[in-house]
Amino acid sequence: MSAEAQASVERPPVVKKGWTRARTIGVVLLTIWAALGLAVLGFMINAWDPDIFTRYAPRYLSGLWITVQLVVVSVFLGALLSVPIALGRSSKNKLIGALAYAYVYFFRGTPLLAQTFLVYYGLGSFRPELQAVGLWTFFREAWYCAVFAFTLNTAAYQAEILRGAIESVGKGQWEAAAAMGLSRFQTARKIILPQALIVALRPYGNEIILMIKGSAIVAIITVYDLMGETRRAYARTFDFQTYIWAAIIYLGLVEILRNAVDWIERRITKHLKR
Amino acid sequence: MERVWTLLSFGPEGWGDDIAKGVLLTVSLALATLPLGLAIGFFVALGKRSSDKTLRLAANIYTTIFRGLPELLTLFLVFYGAQIGLQQIVRLVNPGASVEINAFVAGMIALGAVFSSYASEVFLAAFRAIPEGQYEGGHAIGLSNAQTMRLIILPQLIRLALPGLSNLWLILLKDTALVSVIGLADILRQTGIAARVTKEAFLFFGIACLLYLVLAMLSSIVLRTIENWTKRHGVQR
Amino acid sequence: MRISRRIALALPAAALALAVGSAHAQDMMKLKIGTEGAYPPFNNLTADGSLEGFDIDIAKALCEEMKAECEFVTQDWDGIIPALQAGKFDAIVASMSITEERKKQVDFTNKYYNTPPALVVPKESDIAGTTPEDLAGKVIGAQGSTTHANFAETTFTDSDVKVYPTAEEYKLDMVNGRLDAVIDDIIVLQEFLDSDDGACCKVLGTLTPREDIYGPGIGIAVRQGEDELREKLNAAITAIRENGKYKEINDKYFTFDAYGD
Numbered sequence: 001m002s003a004e005a006q007a008s009v010e011r012p013p014v015v016k017k018g019w020t021r022a023r024t025i026g027v028v029l030l031t032i033w034a035a036l037g038l039a040v041l042g043f044m045i046n047a048w049d050p051d052i053f054t055r056y057a058p059r060y061l062s063g064l065w066i067t068v069q070l071v072v073v074s075v076f077l078g079a080l081l082s083v084p085i086a087l088g089r090s091s092k093n094k095l096i097g098a099l100a101y102a103y104v105y106f107f108r109g110t111p112l113l114a115q116t117f118l119v120y121y122g123l124g125s126f127r128p129e130l131q132a133v134g135l136w137t138f139f140r141e142a143w144y145c146a147v148f149a150f151t152l153n154t155a156a157y158q159a160e161i162l163r164g165a166i167e168s169v170g171k172g173q174w175e176a177a178a179a180m181g182l183s184r185f186q187t188a189r190k191i192i193l194p195q196a197l198i199v200a201l202r203p204y205g206n207e208i209i210l211m212i213k214g215s216a217i218v219a220i221i222t223v224y225d226l227m228g229e230t231r232r233a234y235a236r237t238f239d240f241q242t243y244i245w246a247a248i249i250y251l252g253l254v255e256i257l258r259n260a261v262d263w264i265e266r267r268i269t270k271h272l273k274r
Numbered sequence: 275m276e277r278v279w280t281l282l283s284f285g286p287e288g289w290g291d292d293i294a295k296g297v298l299l300t301v302s303l304a305l306a307t308l309p310l311g312l313a314i315g316f317f318v319a320l321g322k323r324s325s326d327k328t329l330r331l332a333a334n335i336y337t338t339i340f341r342g343l344p345e346l347l348t349l350f351l352v353f354y355g356a357q358i359g360l361q362q363i364v365r366l367v368n369p370g371a372s373v374e375i376n377a378f379v380a381g382m383i384a385l386g387a388v389f390s391s392y393a394s395e396v397f398l399a400a401f402r403a404i405p406e407g408q409y410e411g412g413h414a415i416g417l418s419n420a421q422t423m424r425l426i427i428l429p430q431l432i433r434l435a436l437p438g439l440s441n442l443w444l445i446l447l448k449d450t451a452l453v454s455v456i457g458l459a460d461i462l463r464q465t466g467i468a469a470r471v472t473k474e475a476f477l478f479f480g481i482a483c484l485l486y487l488v489l490a491m492l493s494s495i496v497l498r499t500i501e502n503w504t505k506r507h508g509v510q511r
Numbered sequence: 512m513r514i515s516r517r518i519a520l521a522l523p524a525a526a527l528a529l530a531v532g533s534a535h536a537q538d539m540m541k542l543k544i545g546t547e548g549a550y551p552p553f554n555n556l557t558a559d560g561s562l563e564g565f566d567i568d569i570a571k572a573l574c575e576e577m578k579a580e581c582e583f584v585t586q587d588w589d590g591i592i593p594a595l596q597a598g599k600f601d602a603i604v605a606s607m608s609i610t611e612e613r614k615k616q617v618d619f620t621n622k623y624y625n626t627p628p629a630l631v632v633p634k635e636s637d638i639a640g641t642t643p644e645d646l647a648g649k650v651i652g653a654q655g656s657t658t659h660a661n662f663a664e665t666t667f668t669d670s671d672v673k674v675y676p677t678a679e680e681y682k683l684d685m686v687n688g689r690l691d692a693v694i695d696d697i698i699v700l701q702e703f704l705d706s707d708d709g710a711c712c713k714v715l716g717t718l719t720p721r722e723d724i725y726g727p728g729i730g731i732a733v734r735q736g737e738d739e740l741r742e743k744l745n746a747a748i749t750a751i752r753e754n755g756k757y758k759e760i761n762d763k764y765f766t767f768d769a770y771g772d
Contacts, residue, residue, distance in 0.1 A: 026321075026329030033335050039359070109444070109490040110483040111451035114462055118483060121469060121680075122476035124687035140689050142673070209341075216344035220455065222673040227346065231589060232674070235656030238592050238616040240358065243350055247343055254342040286559065354590065357597035374598055455676075457587045467556070470679035473686060473708055 040244060047241045056233045056242070063229030064249060070218065070225060071211045074147055078154035085159035086166070100159070107156035112149070113217050119149040120221045146218045150211065157207050165200035166192060198268055205261030209254050216250075226250070281472060282481070289468040289478070296464030297485055300450050303381055303460065307446060310386040312439070315393025322398055333394070340391040346452050348388060353380040353456045381453040389446050396438035400431050433504045440497040444490055451486070461485050540579040542740075544570050545600035548585040549677040552702045552764055553606045556585070565769070568760045569623055569751075570604040573731075576747040576756075588677065589656040592616055595732060601740065603732040606696070608658040610726045618735050620744045622728030625771030628659055629697040630715040631685070631704065638692060641716045646670045649691035652681035659694045662724045678703075686711055694718075698765065728771060 088100030107115065123130065123139050130136040138144050169192050177187035219228035230246040233239075284290040321333030340348065357375045375383075404427060412422030454463035462482050469478035546566060548556045554564040562583050574581035584600045595603055595617060609619040630651075632638050639645050647669035653660040655674035663672045673690070675681040681693050686708050693700070697717050703709045731748075733741050751757045752770070761769055 020326060022324045022326040022329050026324070026326050026332055029321075029332035030328050033332060106483070106487065109448075110486040111448040111462065113451045113454075114479060114482045114486060117462070117466065117469075118476070118479040121683060121687070122479045124684065124689065125473065125475045127688050136688075142689075213342075213344040216346045217452075220676060222675060227344065231655065235589055236612060236661065238613065240355060240593075243347065243355065247347055247351065250344055250347060251339065251342040255338070258342075292560075354593040354597065357599075358593070361597060376599075455587070456590065457585070467679075470677075470683055473683060475683065 044241055044244060047239055049239075052233075052237055052239065056229070056237075059229045059233065060226065060245065060249065063224055063226040064253075066223065067212065067215055067225040067227075070143075070146060070150065070215050070223075071208065074150035074154055074215075075158075075208055075211055077147070077151040078158050081151060081155035082158035082162055085155060086162040089159060089163050090167075104156045104159055107153050108160070112153050112214050113220070115153055116146065116149040116217060116221060120145040142218070142222045146215075146221065146223055150215065153214075154207060154211055157210075158204070161200050161203040161207065162196075164203070165196035168199045169195045198265075198272075201265055201268070202261060205257065209257055212253060212257070213250070278477065281468070281474060281477070289464070289472070292459075292464045292468065293461065293481065293485070296459055296461040297489075299458060300447070300460045301489065303378065303385070303450050303453065303458070304443075304447050306378075307382050307385045307389060307450075308443065310382060311389030311393055311442075311446070314386065314390035316397055318390060318394035319397035319401060322394060323401055337391040337394055340387045345384070345388050345449050346455065349381065349384040349452055349456055352384040352387075353377065356380070356383070377453065377456050377458045380456065381450070381458055385446060385449055385453075388449065389442060392442050392445075393439060396435050396442065397431065399438065400434035401427075403434050404430055436497075436501050436504060440493075440501070443493060443497065447489055447493065448486060540577060540743075542574060542577075542579045542581045542602060543584055543600035544574075544581055545584050545586050545591055545595055545603045546570070546605040547588050547591065547677070549588070549679050550606055550699060551678075552698065553696075554604075565624075565760065565764045566604050566606055568763070569757070572751050572756045572760060573604075573744060573747040576750050577743050588654065592732070595734060598734075601733065601737070602744065606729050607732055608726050609728060609730040610658060610661075610724065613732065616735070617732040618737065618741055619730035619732055620741055621748055622730050622771070623748050624769040625728030626696055626698050626769055627717045627720055628662065628694055628725070629700050629717040630692050630694050631700045631712050632692045632715045633685075633688070633711055634713050636691065636713075636715070638715060641718055643667050643669060646692060650689065652684055652690040652693040653695065654678050654681060657695075658725050659696070662718075662721060663694050665724065666721070682708065698769070 085100050085103060088096045089104065091097050091100070119139075120142060123145070127136055130139055139148075173191055173195070174184075174187060177191050178184075182190070215225060216227035218225050219231055222228075224232065226246060226249060230242050233242040280287055282288055282290050282293075284294070318333045318336055321329045322337075324330055324333075343351070353375070357380075360375065408426055408430070409422055412426045417425065450460055451462045454460050454466065457463075465478040465482040465485075469475040472478070546554045546562065548554055548562055550564070550566075552564050554562060554566040557563055562585070567583070570581065570583070586594045586599065588605070591603055591605060591607075592613065594600065603617075606624075607613070607619075609622060613619070630641050630646075638649065643666055646667045648671075649667075650671045650673060651663050651667055652673050652675060653663050655676060660672065660674045663670070673681075673684075675684070678695060678699060681690065681695075682703055684690050685693050692715065697714070700714065704712060704714065731744050733744070757770070758768075
């Protein structure tokens, strides 16, 4: 440390009380947020049009429903697919391990949008081949293409969550269970999984939130999800409040889910608190 | 096969040069967003750690919004909304003036906002991992708050936050693909145009995916080098 | 034309004034023109990245007529009106129909062309006519945020209307076989049919445009209240119609007068 710096500071700083600099900054920032909030609110009131609302509110609801369906179906199918991938990742067989690793690396390393395009337009150009094997009816629909792409994507992330959670449970637990005469399957079901799921709960919650947000891109491949309906409403009205409504709905959805995960976590970790 | 090489060549009939420009744009957008996101993320983390309730609230509102909105929507809100809002403010002062947020800056702001709200969580976790005694020790040897932060906390913080930030960088790299929707000529837009014009969608979107993979791999190599370097540094102390 | 002559007179003066200051240089109007660049043959990007098409040539002719220095900006279609309002450019020359909905947001010049919409179907299609009954249960593709999409959604209520970000994408999906029909301007579709990829398909028929959706034709959009610019553009449209420049451009692309009646 230089001599100069030493000379300028001799005492430890006093802990300030009352109106601190942090409070000033906090109040200023809160004022900015409040001003922004009021500006948006003012804009919404100004732009309020009962016609637009009655015309588009049902469409937003149907879009929201599509978004929810898409996320639920993809996350569920992805969860099923993630089990063999996670097992493959921890497999002792080098080839299986490498394949599972490549799968995870590919889907986590490329944008979901690019994957969706690859499935929708890319596979779409193999119509004769797909028709020959009877898969065209599946890939013809944008909705199925989206579910397909999202499932493959989320399976890669979920496999990593699952693997991490299982590895977080100590090896000693397996050994202890084996010593007690439990089979590997019994150990997994009764001892490892319950503990792993506590660890995995939060990452799973985050993954669902990421899927909700990521699903907004299906609007680009002609699926009318919440974002798709928003863009359609905007295209017809040229009214920016359409986007603000979408923002409010997405924020609400994500916040509800986040609080639900918090609540569940508090419930299931009660026994861990001292 | 020969057709494929022609399509990917750098000549007038090939799309190689267009796609190369796209790669350049993707990389420069991600690199331009990084310092912005890191700086904001750091200050938001400081705000969240503050003993002051108002500051904590302001910081939490920020992360709630940008972690809750779809990135695509954030991008639209910045690209159109902020532009309209800013325009109105400027018009209040000077009716004739016009401001312009170009797509690159809009992308930078939107991606930076998303990046920083996640980065703030990483920083916050790293802050929590540094024991209180480090601050007290800093004060005990006569350092001011700012000096303690700069000389004692930050070096440890960077080491602790690096794995989380590396992960966010890889996410950022992928999120840049969304700017193709607001018209920036990035990898995905350029390959998309090539796919539409040549009707070789699988080839070009496949190439887009490969390019992102290559970028991710290169990033991993660089990040691992940095991580090892900071670790070695840590041991020496 | 009165305005342009005055500008023409001002030009040498401006050149002189450049040495001392640029007060007069402002008379040389600078105009940023927004267009889409994905709607051949009206406006599209070539392989080397430059713009071409009917809209582009018309815009250049208008700029020349107004003695304005023009610069083109490409912008995706669904964001083109907000971008105009946001000041990213001053006028939209991108085959935009003059509609009541859009008039609430922007002002339009008079029309500069007007061509009917049409339906294109695969060659082996079993669709017999262009009525809503004929198309019931079919999948129709259109570009999003367009009058065509709007028309399809309100007319073919029993069909599944899918919208795409650009015309190129519905063409791709038509070739891929996901669509039973596409709706767009007859000229745009004809261009598609004439290309290699258009071999799949044929014109089913043109449609009678509904005035309440399609409006009086294709105009140039400017920000609301920019009456001076709008009037200048109107005058320039009239001028190129009269001096033969319009016909010259028209004949380069079409075998009939795109202006309509």
